[in-house]
Amino acid sequence: MKKQSSNAEMEMLKCITEKFTRHPDQLNRLSEADAEIISFKHRTSDFLILKIDGLYEELQQGLYEDPYLIGWMSITVTISDVAAVGANPFGVLMALQLPDTFLKDKRWYSFFLSGINDACAEYGVYILGGDTNSGSALSVTTSAAATIDEGKPMMRSGIQAGDLLYSTGKPGLGNAFAFSRFFDKKPDVVYQPKARLKESKVIKKFATACIDTSDGLFPALSVLSEINHIGFSLQQDTANFVNIHAKNICASAKLPFWIMLAGPHGDYELLFTIKPIDKDKFEEACHDASIDFIEIGQVNSDQKIRFISENNQIECGTADIANLFLEANSDVKKYFDLLMKQHIIWHKKNK
């Protein structure tokens, strides 16, 4: 007679999830219900915020290989969007496509879980549930739930000409990291962006609109331009506000600075607009809350993007830079060639 064995799939699920802390408001234990049940008795939010996002292309292209970073980013990409609407996330659902090799590699899996757990702890969220498929290629999809506990959500719409453009940090780290992965492994670019949740609580009191730079600065500007039928002037030479890693790479590889802001790999900063009349109050509130910010430009009524790079005064359509990655069919090397070609065109025009 065969020994009574337990359900192998439930055992596997237990192994995969045993390191996750349960949300105190979650009613069901692991496997105890077909869906996740969260007590909502004490929540009084007027808004429920939901977001789904996935890591797939970043893994396929080899941009993320470190299992800790993959775990960290799985949570961060989705929570960053929650931060951009000014919401308080409480939980994340996770769908995994996991090749057996990864699951059997205990070291890999343990670092992956640590990345997830550290990100959850950083953002005060819990893994509520998930779905695991064995697959030929690794992919992670996360879905976050959040509430707005005070005031209203931020949107990408609401910008008016004259508004001031701010970022929570100097843009360009995402592309600097991508460059160090794809073209020159020498520069040691530390990449572990933090979703700007803390910052968003202050920003939402003042911002007319907000978006995260998950696809880089220019793609974010392009989206804001199109939705609000406006344009932007970046107020200083890009050299003055590009991230230090990006700046160093540009200096040593002789690249124009604006290329580090072209995307598509993101910085996960918040990019937002403030009415000029709120400028002082906003900056004071940031100082009080020890929040970094940088003013990088202003909103124009015509749908153009204007900026200065390598002493070139550049004016282009709001989607021109954002569209180059798709024009290159998402081929990283072809994309880089298109960026350099564009730079030469602008440079010649300015002579």
Next chain:
Amino acid sequence: MKKQSSNAEMEMLKCITEKFTRHPDQLNRLSEADAEIISFKHRTSDFLILKIDGLYEELQQGLYEDPYLIGWMSITVTISDVAAVGANPFGVLMALQLPDTFLKDKRWYSFFLSGINDACAEYGVYILGGDTNSGSALSVTTSAAATIDEGKPMMRSGIQAGDLLYSTGKPGLGNAFAFSRFFDKKPDVVYQPKARLKESKVIKKFATACIDTSDGLFPALSVLSEINHIGFSLQQDTANFVNIHAKNICASAKLPFWIMLAGPHGDYELLFTIKPIDKDKFEEACHDASIDFIEIGQVNSDQKIRFISENNQIECGTADIANLFLEANSDVKKYFDLLMKQHIIWHKKNK
């Protein structure tokens, strides 16, 4: 001068989603916010229900090829879990990994969208948002949000020995369909299961526990057994309650009936338990609401599953059948061999 072009990614998103109806309570239009914003002012639910589920293995193995079915099942797999907890779903987020070939095939894509739209209309849910990646293999992950507008959610726990076991329909269609896809294309098995939302509203008033049969009958029984530390006796010969398509296949291919209940491909029926004292009231409520149900067994205090197939009285561990698919390393042909081998062992034992 280049003509002002629009953001290509936003255009693509518009094409992908233009056929979806927006939820009346959703504040943001398409692309208007980083996350989806749903007004929750008028909702008074004490529980928020969330679920993530994916179609991946079914697509990789070629089980689903018809784009309409893929769209329909993308929504149904997740809503079926929402039904099993007795909740009212209102929205779905969808993450796509879509090979370019599918996106460019307008006929394929239009049927895929129709399947999604028809399922959303059937269940009264809306696509709230999503994420699209171009990928080498098709996969669809959906995440549903729901509320409990009356009473409490159903869980998989709460069963006691003596409870009666019911299903919303005769089990076995999922495996019959899989058999017709993998082994013998002759039998025309129509497979488009409907998540049992309407049924769950009545069931939740009486059930001590509930689970959907998304992995087939025996795997669902195995999960209920393990969580509740009980077992089941199926009360009739399996020939009496197996789905008609499954029955016909068994007859013509000379297969034992129980194999059609072994999983792993599901029927998406609800499987639930009722206290004997509530039997009459429950069945009357079902008749009043024109809801189909079938009583298929009862709960035992010892952790065994007992059933009759081809005149064999079978008693096995609660996970024995459920574990066979993993034992076969998810290889369909190997799995089928394991099932037949198991049948021969039981058959000899009974002689």
